[in-house]
Amino acid sequence: MFSSSFKEPLRVVVSGAAGQISYSGLLSKLLNGDCFGRDTPIELRLLEIPPAVRACEGVVKELHDCAFPLLKDIKITTEADEAFDGVDYAFLVGAFPRKKGMERSDLLQRNKDIFVKQGKSLNRFGKETTKVVVVGNPANTNALICSEYAHSLPKKNFSCMSxxxxxxxxxxxxxxxxxxxxxxxxxxxxxxxxxxxxxxxxxxxxxxxxxxxxxxxxxxxxxxxxxxxxxxxxxxxxxxxxxxxxxxxxxxxxxxxxxxxxxxxxxxxxxxxxxxxxxxxxxxxxxxxxxxxxxxxxxxxxxxxxxxxxxxxxxxxxxxxxxxxxxxxx
Ligand code: NAD
Ligand code: LMR
Structure with a gap:
């Protein structure tokens, strides 16, 4: 499926892969080459929580059905350590989203534990070059938490989405x-x-x-x-x-x-x-x-x-x- 003009594959983690953002374009754009180019194959690691695994399996079936030439490999996991092993880029989307009547600050405590755990995991399994974008809200403070717990990685490798x-x-x-x-x-x-x-x-x-x-x-x-x-x-x-x-x-x-x-x-x-x-x-x-x-x-x-x-x-x-x-x- 791959011609010799393809680059080395990138390992890309998407957390919250069964959620709305992933489904409404993030995964398909990644595999279409919109992010890393049409010559860069992707090994996707989809990080989810157990109740969402079945839905995520459905998403994976659909991704296969799209026949993206850049999809080299795809795995669902509920273990952050497994997801982040050797990761090149991590899209940290998985979090509890804001609902009607909630402010972003209401999500702080609720989502903190997710980013402590993922930070610790990135600390052990990430690379010096791993780049992280936090999308899950409150994105700025989640990025801060994650980077604090992933202290072996340079701070400049962490970002949040504005x-x-x-x-x-x-x-x-x-x-x-x-x-x-x-x-x-x-x-x-x-x-x-x-x-x-x-x-x-x-x-x-x-x-x-x-x-x-x-x-x-x-x-x-x-x-x-x-x-x-x-x-x-x-x-x-x-x-x-x-x-x-x-x-x-x-x-x-x-x-x-x-x-x-x-x-x-x-x-x-x-x-x-x-x-x-x-x-x-x-x-x-x-x-x-x-x-x-x-x-x-x-x-x-x-x-x-x-x-x-x-x-x-x-x-x-x-x-x-x-x-x-x-x-x-x-
Ligand atoms: P969603 O509820 O549709 O999906 C969230 C997914 O995350 C779910 O599938 C859930 O199972 C998963 N998840 C929850 N905890 C997890 C964990 N510990 N590890 C891995 N996955 C986990 O939400 P969504 O609409 O996709 O939004 C995701 C986040 O992005 C929310 O926090 C939302 O507020 C935020 N958001 C940020 C911006 C921004 O501009 N920064 C814009 C839109 C949405
Ligand atoms: C947005 O800006 O649309 C997201 O951060 C969702 C939200 O909670 O506002």
């Missing part, structure tokens, strides 16, 4: 300006309603093919509307679907890891939740969303973006929330 918030911001800017392409918006802070979407550095292409600064076309009212929409979008989706976002979350997880693994476009930055180096006033060690560029499999924070006093204060509020979450769980 790409969905980033993509939502891009889409809202396009909607408010009629642009065909928008780049260089970014998100600071927690993946929660305190997050800080920043649109001032963005550039866009108009229908006429002109490249302009987004700030020229956005009023302060439209900027406020964009911020409110992005901050509340997760709740809005839950109110409409009765379930949290899945299709857009799957797409965002693939965007996140694709850019991390193969690099961001020249002149473009994206948003990733990463371990703070103290930049933009977020205490060192917390996992906060930042504008980043990626090259050679490494991310680096974009420094020196001009922010208003109001934006700096908003980032401080979000950082305080992250600190409070960290104090609650560690």
């Amino acid at each position: 790409r969905l918030d980033h993509n939502r911001t891009i889409s809202q800017v396009a909607k408010h300006t009629g642009a065909t392409h928008v780049k260089n918006c970014c998100i600071f802070g927690n993946h929660s309603p305190t997050m800080v979407p920043v649109v001032e550095p963005a550039t866009l292409e108009t229908k006429e093919g002109l490249t302009v600064a987004a700030d020229c076309l956005l009023t302060s009212v439209s900027k406020e509307m964009i911020t409110d929409t992005v901050r509340q979008r997760g709740s809005e989706i839950i109110a409409f679907r009765g379930l949290s976002s899945a299709l857009s979350a799957a797409k965002a997880a693939v965007d996140h890891v694709k850019d991390w693994a193969s690099g961001t476009q020249p002149g473009e930055f994206v948003s990733m939740g990463v371990c703070s180096d103290g930049s933009y006033g977020v205490p060192e060690g917390l996992f906060s969303s930042y504008p980043v560029v990626c090259k050679g499999g490494e991310w680096s924070i974009v420094h020196g973006l001009g922010l208003s006093e109001a934006q700096k204060e908003a980032i401080e509020i979000s950082a305080k929330e992250l600190l409070k979450e960290a104090e609650m769980v560690l």
